[in-house]
Amino acid sequence: MQRNDLKRDKRFRKHLARELQVEQPPESYLKAVRAALDDLPDELPVKRRPFYQSALRACAAFAAFLLVAAVGVYGAYLANPVFVESLPGVGQIFQELHREDQEQPSPAPWDQESHVNQEQEVLEEIPPFEPQTLVGGGGTLIVQDAWCDRLYLHMEAELYLEDQENPPLSTYADPYDPSTDTLAVYVDGQQAESLGESALFAQKENGLYSVSWIFQLPEERRHGETLDVTLEMPCLTNYSGANLTTDIYGGFPVTVDTSRSLIQDLETEDNGITLKRVEATPSCITIQAAVPEFGSLASTMMLPYSQLDQATQRLGYYGQLTTPDGEILPESPYPFSNFTSYPDVPADDGLYHVTYTFQALPEGVGQAIFTLYEYSPATVSSNGENPASNRVTAEFTIDLGTRRVYASQNYLAAGRKKLDYRISADIDRTPDPVNGYICPMPDTSENFTTWCLYTRDTEYRPVELHRYENEELAAVYTSAPEEEYNAYAEGFSVYQGNQHLFREAHLDSLDLGGTWNVLLFQLYDTENSDFFYDSPASRYELVDGETGEVLIQDVFRAFCQQYDQVFGTQLEGSHFGEDSAGDVSDVEQTTDEVSTASPLPR
Amino acid sequence: MERLVRKAQRGDKAAFVALIEQNQLALYRAAKAILHREEDVEDAVQETVCKAFFKLSDLRQPKYFKTWLTRILINCCYDLLRQQKGLVPLEILPEDGAEEERETSLDVQLVLDELGENDRLVLTLFYLNDISVKDIAGMLSISEGAVKQRLSHGRKKFREAYEEREQGKVVARHAKK
Structure with missing residues (x-):
C-alpha cells in the first residue's frame, strides 16, 4: 500500500466527512445525547478498592519499609561494624553475622549459569494432541489441535452443523447480557478466560466451519501436567443475532508443553533499566521493566501548546522487540494485550514500571532483542521509521535456546548510541531557535490551524504572522499586548481579530527547562481553505510588527528544521524536496563514552 | 481528556x-x-x-x-x-436500483455505499475519528494488515470516484460554455 494511504491529510478528511454526510450531527442527535446525559444519576458509580487489597498494600508498604531499614542498617554495619554491633536489639544479629563471616568463606556471587542449568533440564517430549470429537444436539465439534504453553490454551476446531447456516457464525456474547453466553471452557474445573471478544467461524469448502480459540489459564501450569479441559458450547450467534442451538458439551485432556517457553523473574540490568520478568511463549512475549528517569518529551519544545499539558510522557522507556534479523515484532498483539501503558509519573521507588507485550517469535527463531529507545519510534514516524539518531537506553537479548536473558549491544552495529541514564534527565533537548523563536508542531486538532511560537524573551514584542498563498500575501495576523485583549475564550483573555485569535502566555516548568513565553495564533480563516499549513503553495512568515524585519521566513520550514534537529528525521527534505540532512544535536556523553560504559554482551 | x-x-x-x-x-x-x-x-x-x-x-x-x-x-x-x-447488512443487500445507477452516475455517495459498512467504518474510525490502525484492529477483531488493506481500498475507491465526478463537472462546465 502507498504510504499516503495512512496519511490523515485534512483535505481528504474534509471530503470524506462531506460525502459521508457526517460533517456535523443534526440537532436531534445532539438533543438525544443531552437527554441521555440528563437521565443519568448525579454521580457515577465508583469502584471501591476492596479491603483486602488495601490491607495487602499496607503489608507491602510495611515490608518495603522493613527492607529499606534493613538495607540501611546493613550499610551502616559495613561502614562501622563496631557501632552497629553495639546497637540494642539489632546489634546481636550483626554480632552473629560477623561470627559466621569469620567462620565460613563468603558466598559466591549469584551464579547465573547454575540458575540457567536448572532451567535447562531436559524436558520430556510431549506427544501430539489426538483430535477429539464432541457430538452435540445441533452439531459436532472436532477439536483438531489443542496445546498449552504454560499460560495459554490454544484450540483449533472444526464444526459440523446439522443445518447449514450462512456465515458468519460466532461465539459473540453480549458482555452485558449473561443469557447470550455461547462458549465456556473450564480447566480442571476452573473457568479459563477467553481472549478476544468473539471468535468468528470461517466456512470451508467442505462445508465445515473452522475456528481458533485462545484461553488464558486460571493459573500457570508446569511442563508435562495434564489439563482436564471441559468445553460447553450451548449455542452460537449468527449475523442477524439469532441464537443457533448447538448443544455441544464434552471434555478431553491437554498436556502442557513449555519446551518453547521461557518464563523467568529477573533482575537483569543495563544502564539503570532492570528487567523484572520475561514471559516468552509461542503465544506472545511479555516483558516487565523498571526504568529510571531519562527526562521528559515536553522538554523538546516540539509539541504544540495544547499538548504540553498532556505530554507528560517521559523519555527512555519506549520498547521495541526484534528478531536477530531486524524484523520488528508488533506490539500489543490482539487478543493478548490491549496497549502498552507508559506511566506519566514514577512509582514509589522512583522508577517507571512498564509492561510490554509483543507478538511471539516466528517459529524457528530462537532469540529476541529487546531495545529501549529515548523517543518512541512512533513519535518520530508513524510509518515505523526509526532513524539511527534515536538513541538506545538499554538492550537485552532473550535467548530461548540457552534460556538466558542478558544485556547486549547489537545497537552498536546499527550505528546507534546509548544514552547514559545518569546524564539524560539534565540534557538540554531544545533545538536552536531562529531569531529567538522555537516553532513547534502546528496544532490542527481543531478544524483550523494554530501556530505556536516559544521564546525565552518574556517581554511583549509586537509580531505579525503573514500568510502567503502562491507567494501573494493572503492575510496578516497580528499580535496584541495583553491590555488590548478584547475577548474571552476557553477560560482565557484573548485578542480577537477578524480572522484570528491571539494569545500570549508564560510557561514555567522544570520539565520545560525554565521560563518560556508562548505566542498562539489561531487562524479561523484557514478553516475552509484549500491551503493547508504544509501545502507547497502556502508560506507563513513571522515579521517584527514595528520594524518589518522578517524574523522567520517560513515558519513551517523552521519547524521541520528544528524537528529534524531534535529527532534526527528528514522532515525538511521530504517537504521541501531538498537533500537536507537533519542537524542532530549531539549528546555530550553517551554510556559508550563515559568511563563506566555499559557492559559488553554477557 | x-x-x-x-x-x-x-x-x-x-x-x-x-x-x-x-x-x-x-x-x-x-x-x-x-x-x-x-x-x-x-x-x-x-x-x-x-x-x-x-x-x-x-x-x-x-x-x-x-x-x-x-x-x-x-x-x-x-x-x-x-x-x-x-x-441484512448493506454489503449483502443490493440497494434498489443500485446496478442501474452505477452505470449512469458517478455518485461518490454510491461508491461509499458500495464499500460496505466495514470499510466505511474503518475509513471513519481512522480518518475522521483519529483512531490508530492498531486500535481499530483490536476493536474489530481483525489484523492490522486487514485494516490497512481496507483503508487503502476505501481511499482508492473514494479518490477515483471523487476525481471522476470532479472531472465530469469540469467537462459539463466547458460544455455549457
Whole structure:
C-alpha cells in the first residue's frame, strides 16, 4: 500500500466527512445525547478498592519499609561494624553475622549459569494432541489441535452443523447480557478466560466451519501436567443475532508443553533499566521493566501548546522487540494485550514500571532483542521509521535456546548510541531557535490551524504572522499586548481579530527547562481553505510588527528544521524536496563514552 | 481528556458530560457508518452513553477512553442490528436500483455505499475519528494488515470516484460554455 494511504491529510478528511454526510450531527442527535446525559444519576458509580487489597498494600508498604531499614542498617554495619554491633536489639544479629563471616568463606556471587542449568533440564517430549470429537444436539465439534504453553490454551476446531447456516457464525456474547453466553471452557474445573471478544467461524469448502480459540489459564501450569479441559458450547450467534442451538458439551485432556517457553523473574540490568520478568511463549512475549528517569518529551519544545499539558510522557522507556534479523515484532498483539501503558509519573521507588507485550517469535527463531529507545519510534514516524539518531537506553537479548536473558549491544552495529541514564534527565533537548523563536508542531486538532511560537524573551514584542498563498500575501495576523485583549475564550483573555485569535502566555516548568513565553495564533480563516499549513503553495512568515524585519521566513520550514534537529528525521527534505540532512544535536556523553560504559554482551 | 476520565471515575458527572460532549461527533460518525438511520444512530449512542456511565469505573487506563467508548458503541450498533431481525447488512443487500445507477452516475455517495459498512467504518474510525490502525484492529477483531488493506481500498475507491465526478463537472462546465 502507498504510504499516503495512512496519511490523515485534512483535505481528504474534509471530503470524506462531506460525502459521508457526517460533517456535523443534526440537532436531534445532539438533543438525544443531552437527554441521555440528563437521565443519568448525579454521580457515577465508583469502584471501591476492596479491603483486602488495601490491607495487602499496607503489608507491602510495611515490608518495603522493613527492607529499606534493613538495607540501611546493613550499610551502616559495613561502614562501622563496631557501632552497629553495639546497637540494642539489632546489634546481636550483626554480632552473629560477623561470627559466621569469620567462620565460613563468603558466598559466591549469584551464579547465573547454575540458575540457567536448572532451567535447562531436559524436558520430556510431549506427544501430539489426538483430535477429539464432541457430538452435540445441533452439531459436532472436532477439536483438531489443542496445546498449552504454560499460560495459554490454544484450540483449533472444526464444526459440523446439522443445518447449514450462512456465515458468519460466532461465539459473540453480549458482555452485558449473561443469557447470550455461547462458549465456556473450564480447566480442571476452573473457568479459563477467553481472549478476544468473539471468535468468528470461517466456512470451508467442505462445508465445515473452522475456528481458533485462545484461553488464558486460571493459573500457570508446569511442563508435562495434564489439563482436564471441559468445553460447553450451548449455542452460537449468527449475523442477524439469532441464537443457533448447538448443544455441544464434552471434555478431553491437554498436556502442557513449555519446551518453547521461557518464563523467568529477573533482575537483569543495563544502564539503570532492570528487567523484572520475561514471559516468552509461542503465544506472545511479555516483558516487565523498571526504568529510571531519562527526562521528559515536553522538554523538546516540539509539541504544540495544547499538548504540553498532556505530554507528560517521559523519555527512555519506549520498547521495541526484534528478531536477530531486524524484523520488528508488533506490539500489543490482539487478543493478548490491549496497549502498552507508559506511566506519566514514577512509582514509589522512583522508577517507571512498564509492561510490554509483543507478538511471539516466528517459529524457528530462537532469540529476541529487546531495545529501549529515548523517543518512541512512533513519535518520530508513524510509518515505523526509526532513524539511527534515536538513541538506545538499554538492550537485552532473550535467548530461548540457552534460556538466558542478558544485556547486549547489537545497537552498536546499527550505528546507534546509548544514552547514559545518569546524564539524560539534565540534557538540554531544545533545538536552536531562529531569531529567538522555537516553532513547534502546528496544532490542527481543531478544524483550523494554530501556530505556536516559544521564546525565552518574556517581554511583549509586537509580531505579525503573514500568510502567503502562491507567494501573494493572503492575510496578516497580528499580535496584541495583553491590555488590548478584547475577548474571552476557553477560560482565557484573548485578542480577537477578524480572522484570528491571539494569545500570549508564560510557561514555567522544570520539565520545560525554565521560563518560556508562548505566542498562539489561531487562524479561523484557514478553516475552509484549500491551503493547508504544509501545502507547497502556502508560506507563513513571522515579521517584527514595528520594524518589518522578517524574523522567520517560513515558519513551517523552521519547524521541520528544528524537528529534524531534535529527532534526527528528514522532515525538511521530504517537504521541501531538498537533500537536507537533519542537524542532530549531539549528546555530550553517551554510556559508550563515559568511563563506566555499559557492559559488553554477557 | 485523561484528567477528565480520572475525575469521572471518581464520580464526577460534570467530567463525564464533558467527555461525552468532546466525543459526540466521533460517536455520531462511527454509528452512522454502521446504522445509517438517524433514529438508530441516536438510540445506539444513547445506549452507549448509558453503558459508559455505569462501566467507566472498570476502565483501567484512562488514555484509552476514546477507544473503549468506540468499542462499546460498535457493540451497541450491532446489538441494534440484531434486534431488528431480518435486517441484512448493506454489503449483502443490493440497494434498489443500485446496478442501474452505477452505470449512469458517478455518485461518490454510491461508491461509499458500495464499500460496505466495514470499510466505511474503518475509513471513519481512522480518518475522521483519529483512531490508530492498531486500535481499530483490536476493536474489530481483525489484523492490522486487514485494516490497512481496507483503508487503502476505501481511499482508492473514494479518490477515483471523487476525481471522476470532479472531472465530469469540469467537462459539463466547458460544455455549457
